[in-house]
Amino acid sequence: MTDDHRPDPDALLAAIQDQESRQGRGKLKIFFGMAAGVGKTYSMLDAAHARKAEGVDVVIGYVETHKRAETEALLDGLEMIPRQKVDYRGTTMEEMDIDAVLQRKPQLVLVDELAHTNVPGVRHPKRYQDVIELLEAGIDVYTTINVQHFESRADTVRQITGITVHETVPDSIIDLADEIELIDLSPEDLRKRLAEGKVYVPDKVETAANNFFRIGNLTALREMALRLTAERVDHQLQNYMRIKRIAGPWKSSERLLVAVGPSPFSEQLIRWTRRMAYNLEADWLAVYVETSQTLTPEQREVLTRNLELARDMGAEVVTAAGDDIPATLLNTARQRNASQIVMGKPVQSCLRDFLRGGSPVDKVVRASGNIDVFVVTGNPTTTQAPLFNLDMRQTSNPNQYGIALLAMAALTLFELFLVDLASYQLFGLLDLLVVLIIAVYLGRGPAILAAAVSALTWNFLFIEPRFTFQISEVQDVALLVLYFAIALFAGNLTARIRTQERQARRNAERTMALYTLAHEIASAVNMDDVLHSAVVQIGRIFDAEVAVLLAVDGEISQTPHACSTLVMDERELGAARWAFENGRSAGRHTNTLPSAAARYIPLRTANETLGVLGLRLRSDERPGFDQEALLETFTNQVALVIEREMLDQAAEQAAMLQESERLYTALLNSISHELRTPIATISGAASGLLDPTTSGDGANRAELTQDIQAAAERLNRLVENLLDMSRLESGRLTLKREWCDICELIGVAVQRMGSALGERRLNIDCPPALPLVQMDFVLMEQVILNLLDNVAHYTPPTASVHIEAAAEPQHLLIRVSDDGPGIPHDKLEQIFEKFYRVPGTPTGGTGLGLSISRGLVEAHGGTLTAENRSTGGAVFTLRLPRGAAPPPAKEAAL
Amino acid sequence: MSDGAQILVIDDEVQIRRFLRISLEANGYRVHEAVAGQEGIARTAQLRPDVVILDLGLPDMDGLEVLRHLREWTQTPVIILSVRDDDRDKVAALDAGADDYLTKPFSTDELLARIRVALRHAQPEAQEPIFRRGDLSVDLSRRLVTLRGEPIKLTPTEYALLRLMIQHAGKVLTHGQILRAVWGPEYISETHYLRVYFAQLRQKLEDNPALPKMLITEPGVGYRLVVE
Secondary structure (H helix, E strand, O other), X not given: OOOOOOOOHHHHHHHHHHHHHHHHOOXXXXXXXXXXXXXXHHHHHHHHHXXXXXXXXXXXXXXXXXXXXXXXXXXXXXXXOOOEEEEEOOEEEEEOOHHXXXXXXXXXXXXXXXXXXXXXXXXXXXXXXXXXXXXXXXXXXXXXXXXHXXXXXXXXXXXXXXXXXXXXXXXXXXXXXXXXXXXXXXXXHHHHHHHOOOOOOHHXXXXXXXXXXOHHHHHHHHHHHHHHXXXXXXXXXXXXXXXXXXXXXXXXXXXXXXXXXXXXXXXXXXXXXXXXXXXXXXXXXXXXXXXXOXXXXXXXXXXXXXXXXXXXXXXXXXXXEOOOHHHHHHHHHHHOOOOEEEEEOOOOOHHHHHHOOXXXXXXXXXXXXXXXXXXXXXXXXXXXXXXXXXXXXXOOOHHHHHHHHHHHHHHXXXXXXXXXXXXXXXXXXXXXXXXXXXXXXXXXXXXXXXHHHHHHHHHHHHOOOOOOOOOOOHHHHHHHHHHHHHHHHHHHHHHHHHHHHHHHHHHHHHHHHHHHHHXXXXXXXXXXXXXXXXXXXXXXXXXEEEEEEEEEXXXXXXXXXXXXXXXXXXXXXXXXXXXXXXXXOEEOOOOOOOOOOOEEEEEXXXXXXXXXXXXXXXXOOXXXXXXHHHHHHHHHHXXXXXXXXXXXXXXXXXXXXXXXXXXXXXXXXXXXXXXXXXXXXXXXXXXXXXXXXXXXXXXXXXXXXXXXHHHHHHHHHHHHHHHHHHHHHHOOOOOOEEEEOHHHHHHHHHHHHHHHHOOOEEEEEOOOOOOOEEEEHHHHHHHHHHXXXXXXXXOOOOOEEEEEEEEOOOEEEEEXXXXXXXXXXXXXXXHHOOOOOOOOOOOXXXXXHHHHHHHHHHHXXXXXXXXXXXXXXXXXXXXXXXXXXXXXXXXXXX | OOOOOEEEEEOOOHHHHXXXXXXXXXXXXXXXXXXXXXXXXXXXXXXXXXXXXXXXXXXXXXXXXXXXXXXXXXXXXXXXXXXXXXXXXHHHHHHOOOOEEEEEOOOHHHHHXXXXXXXXXXOOOOOOXXXXXXXXXEEOOOOEEEEOOEEOOOOHHHHHHHHHHHHOOOOEEEHHHHHHHHOOHHHOOOHHHHHHHHHHHHHHHOOOOOOOOOEEEEOOOEEEEOOO
């Protein structure tokens, strides 16, 4: 039901994302040609001059003129960044100084020979990696390359010219390029230039011409170059059509699957599949089927390289496990919806394949169902698999062989003692049993050795005629042969089962490790715990030293987190910083700064890089493929958890901010009203006094003036409240503690109240000789004042007020009670909240008094509570810790 | 009552100076003004006022500095103006030689009362041997204290304390000043002595010890014996 004219939204999205990512990056233009000498560097310099004339800031990063006069001439007028000198094995070599270019930050930089391998000691092993860094820094780059340097073309070039190209560039670089310009030259013209000496320095002409510059070669190369350009143009056209919604052939929903193994042939398969995928515009997977057969270190190396190559070329790498390779491949293909499988042509002998029920390719084809199978030619493998699956290179060591022999010898001795009691067939079975036991505990090799030795001894010692290698009965020959065959196969089988079991256990361990890590860090309480768990777990599983560096304000921290076990010096920090800034692994066993002691992996989430994890394996071996996968999963986990912690913290902050916003608004509202009311009174009364009509009357004058005074007092009280509150809130409240007499304090507070209590009856019950208590006099006075103010405000003018003080064993008690309306039962705690006022009560007052009082009391280590009296009215109870009594007061020496 | 005594007001706020001038002149004083510390010092030297009213919160110099400067060469009574939270500054000023203080906002009654007290103590008139206030009578020559005709028994320390307050009647005395005068310099931080002894005195001499009218606590600063 697809509408052919409607563009594929996925493709559109991909195009937009690509465009967006390109906007931050610098633009890459590649000048490429079929061979050296066609004039790529020359064209590049020419174009650079043109850009310079337009006003673009152009510098030369690295240009190799090979002493060609015309090219050299073009260097004039362009600023050249000095190359950095690197010492390598006694010679001084020159490479592009990438840091100098980054610092100079031109708009455009010229970097010749994209495929060049850098001298060890500089940041990246390959120049194209330098170029990537420059692009990511936003600098445009012009570069040159020959068609033979493209990875996907490398083996074709080898086939044509016989020359193996060592310096290649991954095809993904080409995809990065915004422009590709083909510098085309006919083979005849190139040969002419070669003869004229315009290509290489003259004394190398002969050999160069003979080896490389044959017309046949050049024509083939030229075709490759043209075809590559055409492919790219076509691809761009497709994209263009897609974006512009032009009807046309749409992206196929194909998916390719290539089987990868530890053989060099896989490399060709991978490259082939990539080209095919590119043409079909399909995704592709590289699948490695792990069997119970263990790989030799060399094979592991090749396999890892192959898988990395596949990944670099854009494949998704999948590892599947199983002993039946064809079945596993098909299974994976079906699971991942692969539409085509790519395999290599069978290279093993027909007999062998026949024995096995058909070559792997046959088996796959037969069971492929509706999946297409591509069978690709490759070179015969350099290592032939042995005829029988006897992988003698097991992990058995000489000791185990020795023990096997000993066991066999012991058994034989035992049998010799029993020779008269049992038949030789029984001994045969006994031997078989021991061989199987040896297979389980000592491995395949020793089992086979034991089988062979026991067969011989059995023949010699027990089969008639005894003590000869001859066998009289034909049946016995068959017996011997069968015995040996059974011993071999059974031994093999047992050993294989053992390997499988070990592998299963290893997988289980791996899963367990991942689970433990996930569990530990998920249950960690805070960031420190998380990082500590991660460091410990990762260190344990990989047997490594680990360091974590977190990002602070967008920059990587200069010191590792406290829980790190890895020590880092300046150089390590530099590698870590690079990994952080560029979002890719750096350090040991990577492509960047491989001389560092540890590897640094950025901890990334979808949005940003949160930090870097440094890992130094104690064994310093290159991590195997499954270890890499595990490490990647771990770092992702850790990154996610760190992100979660940071989000939690941010959420807390946000909540706090919101709360303080709320309080601030409440404060402003309340204060605004409270301030304006007395000010309005003062204003109004004052203007009244200024008006001769009103102020003419003496009684009026007196009243208005009293109003002004009352309002001023109210304002004063308000200001004191605000100051107290701000001091409490700021947390910088320091108590000036001194010995105080509570009765004295109450007296002072009451007298400060002055007329505010009006007509209310006041009763103070303060027994003499109450213990002195350490407190801040002024602040505590404020507390009592606030309580009295409350009474004045919320009780009717005829209410009575009672203040009492008493001593309790540990506390000093002060009670302020009234016989007013009391406080609603459910609001007894709420009234102590800031700005809270019981609804329905008379307005006026900021709602701060009780909150401040409680704050001040608590600052002294005491408590303030409110209750309703059984006889009606409210009572506020203040308790202060007594502390030790002061030393007794001495009489003066007069 | 005021005999045209001269008062110098040192304060940078124009409204404060205005209301002070109006009130004081209405009560018969002659008022001069200075807006900053340096000017204040200069005018004191020039005018030789009878009382100086000094605001602690001056723009150019610390009020305390001004006070110390003045005290180097004159014993003119100085009343300081300060805000409520400045206990330490008040005490420091009183210890440095200020005679009394007023907390803003204050009423003119308080101000006039302080000025009267300050003027009285400035003139070394012959000390009256008998101090009378309400129902209380203290004969300093015979060390006799009577309340409503009845003799009151005071311990020697209580008497010494009472006598000190009477000698400075109307003026504030800091805790430190009282302790030093009655108990000695080693006792100047033993504030609790004062709590105890004032409580005892109030018990004996005040009509309502809980709400004393004569022996008044100045929070954070000290004590004052009020006569009016």
